[in-house]
Amino acid sequence: MDLALIPNGVQRCSLKRFVPWMVLWIALISWGLVSAFLCFFKGLNQTNMNHYFAFGLWIVFDLSIIALGAGAFFTGFLTHIIGEVFIYPFRDNLKAVVNAAVVIGFICYSSAIAMLGVDVGQPLRAWFIFWHANVHSMLTEVSFCITAYLGVLTIEYLPLVFSNRKLREIPEIDIFGNNLHHIIALFAAVGTFLSFFHQGSLGGMFGVLFGRPFAFREGFLIWPWTFFLFIHSSIAAGPSFTLLCVWIAQKVTGKELITRDVFNLLAKISGWLLATYIVLKIVDTIAWAYGVVPRAGMSFMDFYQGSYGIWLIIAEIGIFGIIPAIILITPKFRERNDLLIIGALMNVIGIVLDRFVFSIQTLSIPVMPFDKFMSYFPSWQEWGIAIGAIGYGILLFSLSYRYLPLFPQEAEMNPVQVLGRAVTDSGVIKRS
């Protein structure tokens, strides 16, 4: 039925199989939409957030997917800038995943912004952040950057959308797509700039909270160390997340979509970044424990109470930090499929834990000595929005995979047999 839309030279499952798959994710999205409607209509009392937990699941989720979406800008940066100028193998290898990375990035940022739209108490005047911008606020910087970057991601996504077989039949669109693609490096550069800043500002958002000794960090000029650590951790986790997504896509479709050496390269980049990040993170934690903490009159263990115990820091830095770093930087390990995936997954979990700790644990630790420790569990509406975002992501990725030439290597690696003849005309990405 939809054969006309499917890219040349690749095989896709029948619509009969694809529709139920879609229905599943649409169901999740509907859950999210119902939740969003309730939050808009009745207000944020629908969540379990409160004065203590001013930020909840959504902010953790936002921070996490924005960090994981860093694969988009970083892959683009490595492909289009570093790859073009310095390390040519990057260009050649990473081209195989750069499309997927862009789609993942687009999904992450668009869902993050949508969630923020629900999260603010007055979404209808959320644009006041731009209009009445307070340039001293890290959150203003984040808002500006992620909005602008979503625009950039859209521009980067468009040539891919315009590569759809049916859309290419319209010459204007085809030409416009070509033209956009030709200056993609400009957008990659702008995206890199924006991304660096907002990833950092997300860290800075917490690092500047001098009323919250758990999150507060000293810094360099106006930027607390978390600014740099957030950038570092996001570019360490981004490629791992891209790798994981592609690997899951391979498992779901039952096809090889990119070559093993691309996986290897992603893992290597991710691994080395994670390894250096973990070293810096440990240094930062020690500096915090001996600097900020005693100056606030508190002891290290004051910050690990209730359900947010010391296990968190062990899990974040030790289990989900050092171990994946070792796996990913060791060629022998990352060459094994199972370890590669475990390493990437642990890397991702470690970064999500980091974001959780910074947003939730920061707020749960009472600063006033006579205040009490609180814990928080999200309501079904909050889960709905988060899970709806996951549904939206999978749906958009599935659609992109089905109708757009997402993986340039796919046709080559999976020749389609039509009437006993291999179709070699890939027609997949003619734009180069």
Add this chain to the structure above:
Amino acid sequence: MKKEENSKGNRYGMVIDLDKCTGCGLCTVACASENNISVLYDESDKTRNIAWLQIYTITNGKDFPDTEVVYIPRPCMQCDNPPCVSVCPPTATRKDPNTGIISQIYSRCVGCRYCMAACPYHARSFNWFDPSFPEGMDRYLSPEVSPRMRGVVEKCTFCHHRLMRARSKAYAEGRRELKEDEYIPACAEACPTQAISFGDLNNPEHQVSQLIKSPHAFRLLERLGTEPKVYYLSAKNWVRRMADNYLAGELS
């Protein structure tokens, strides 16, 4: 962190004598009725209700019958170095350079709650619900303070409208300077044991300027560098220690 002490102009501050505070809750009631504060069906939910001035209870932790109970009324600390102001994305909260009062513009607040995350005192309340007044009670609302809508953050303003009222009265009488007792927030005015004093910390003649020199004066979480303009007094050592975090073995 740069310190923004307003050395010129007024610097309004408050001194709360905890030895005089009896925990009667009148300041909270006075504040709520002065400032059109809404009420929830479940006011026991202190993590969701609106409280500009919340009273905390502390005990010395000793067994019966040596237990002592002390109450700490907590308005907005109106910090000289406010952690909340610089973080607000749409500039909805600002520090008035001439009075030192931290304002909150409800009609501009987008409800991101970043300021609440920044404030270690829990002085800010978010309107999780539409403002609710029991049936018929909207008839006592004061036109001097605008009721807040759902989805915005609100907080103690040191009864800023009373400052406005006092100023216009003074201007009408051709005065530039306010007298000490002309501008007092509702809580300080209501306190039956006069535990709350209010005045200009920049004016050495005001009672508050003298009170803060007392060896019994302290502020909440002084170590964080927020420089609150709300001071407390207590002759009890354990109370003063309770106001901030101290490392084991550290002397206060």
Add this chain to the structure above:
Amino acid sequence: MFPFCFEWAWDVGHIIFMGLLYMVLGAISLGLLYAFVMTWLKVTGRDKLFERLWIRFPITLW
């Protein structure tokens, strides 16, 4: 956001922050404009002009 909004101040913070922001927005707009113009040239058959304006990023930038 704009100098006519009343919280605007001509201070370092605003100049750096807004300066960078407008530079970024400018770059994005120029990029889009370029793509639109080139498409228009090609579609309307002005291929000569098209060839002359054809640039390759980022090599040409360096």
Add this chain to the structure above:
Amino acid sequence: MEFSRRNFIKFFAGGLGGTLLTPLPWKLIDDIAIWTQNWSWVPVPGKGKFSHVNTVCTLCPGACGIQVRKVGSRAVKIEGRSDYPVNHGAVCPLGMAGLQVLYNEGIRWKAPMKRMGPRGSQEWKEISWDEAIDTLAARIKGFRDKGNPEKLAAVDGNQSRSTMALLIKRLLNSIGSPNYLRMPREEDTHSMVNFLMQGFDSPLTFDLENADFILSFGCGLLDGWGSSGRMLNVWRRWATNDRQHKTHIVQVDPRASNTASKADLWLAPSPGTEAALALGMAHVIIKEKLYSKEFIDNHSFGFSDWFDEKGLEHKGFSGIVLGKYSPENVENITGIKSRVIIEVARKFASANAPIALAGRGKGTFPGSLYEFMSVHALNALKGRVNNKGGTLITDDVPLAPWADVVYDSVANNGLTKERIDRAGTLRYPFTRTLIHKFAEVINGSHSSPVDTLLLCSANPAYTMPDNQSFIKALKKIPFIVSFSPFMDESSMMADLILPDHSHLEKMVDIVRPTGIQYPLYALSRPVVKPLYRTRHTGDVIISLAKRIGGSIASSFQWANFEEAIKERVSGLYDAGENKVSWEDVKKNGYWYTPRHFFGKRSDIFKTASKKFEFFSTKIELAIKTYSKGLRPGKPSGLEGKSFDDALLNLGISAKGDEVYMPHYEEIKSGGDKNEYPLLLLPIEFINLATGWIGNPPFLNKTLFDYQLTKDDLFVEVNPKTASRYGLTEGAKAILKSPKGELSVRIHHFDGAMPDVIFIPFGLGHTAYDRYLKGKGVNPNEIIDPIEDPLSGQPVWWNTRVKLIKI
């Protein structure tokens, strides 16, 4: 033009681009933002001219002066009135939240109502005032014409000296019913002490402003005791006095209440042993001869041993105290170290102006007679009677009396009948009203002896200890009329509602507010016009009397209530130094004379001995008369006819002369000590209304989340006691007494006495609006009151309970 896909896309893109260039989308975005700033469901306060009205808060008998800020015709804020002699600017949280009482539509009756469905079904029909008053008048006439005027009863919660109370009492008198009942208060016990020891029938008052040592036996001075605005103001004075003149406060309290925490010294004896503690201190004072010799020798009776006219030897107060209440003995009874008892007694004795105060919590409920006498004995020992900074015997407010009631034969006949509650009879000689007895008699009788019950400014179905038995009695009474402005528990059970105005809509007076030591007349005035179709109960009673007609109408000659007040106030013109007119009183809101002292000590006491009586001749006479009356053939169960039987009936365990003197009576309690090992002690907070007025929402704001969480009420338990039952902080438990059980949560409080459960009064309403209804539980439901020896008043603070973990 051909409609192709290409054209469609062009059209679409062009349209989009074109629209974005117009101001339309931007204007829309801006308008939507402006809309969020002006949501129609966010109330907009109306504008108007600012004004201030001075009046008196009449939510409790404390009568604090308040200033109401108005905007146009609306009242917007209540503040304390700094030029008012009672409270000097201080008010209590309830008074300040008074607008929530006035304006809360959800709790107010808006018009006279007639019950339609079965009782409790809450089906009401709005009726006219004429119909309402006619219905009631016809009902009363019905049984009165049959010669049974005593079938009318009234429960009145107005201050006993106020014009409202007088008017209601006058109505019952003129109709011919003796059954005028009042809600019991701590003042009743203070009145009894004053009557028995000093011969005055009015509450003891204390010149706290001038005292320098306060020995409070349980009075919640900061928890709402007395006139709470005055107390807070006095506390400020005590605290701000310079070091040398600082008032020293000793609080006796089984729990670290607000008062105990702020006091200079906190003593925590076992509940119910306060009398022993007071007498232990008396022991020290007598033994060390620290008492006022002048007062004891010249103005007291029964201090030393003496012989009466018959030549019988009587043991004096000093002998008994020295014999029985040594600090060591008292330590065994109270648990307070003898060293501390001696120390406090010496401090008390050496102070310039010490006062010993008896009381409990807010003073909403009566106390134990012998305990209050024992505490007052301390005042007497130091001669702290009728002098500056002591207890005062005060003038009455010189109000003019009304014309005498006109009685017809039915009324005369009715008034000779015995009161249903037997208050004032030989069995309860000194008690004016015993509302719990009233309920008991009705519950025990075949058909209710009362036909019509009037409920005025009272909510006994909620506030009475053991309210369940009162509710049972209410169900038996054929016709109940409620004058309450509020949809409270009692009026929900009524058949006819004649709603009064709320406190800021009407003029009422309070004569000598609770605890005020000088004659003060407080008059409130309407601040806003009545919001609903309500009517002043005073006016309603006058119309009712006129409607009943006959001699009753002739007793109520006034056109309205204001005239009735005015007639009384006319007496103020001729009295005292400050002659005032009605207009002056109305404008000021008060009349008072700062004259404190009644006269010379030598001729003030109105007792038989003309002295302060440690040995109360009034008690002696009453008990002897009572025991003589216990003859065989009289009511069953009273066979035995001896003096001992009389004591047994009266609940007195002491023997001999001690019976007539302040002494310690071990308070018995219902429930087996083994089955119910813990003691339940209800407590009161200043920020939680416990009386007939429901707690307004602003006060709910001030409750801590360890007092009330959602709908669960917390009881305060010592952590050691709680852990013995395996109850952690916040754990749910069942609190069970012989009367019933309540579901509560546990709050660990170090300041709570072990083995005592502290439960707050004021929550657990089953009526009012949803800001109050169903929140917490009402301790009255499980209180198992026993009768206080001699006075017969319910002992509400000594119920045995157990905790069951769930």
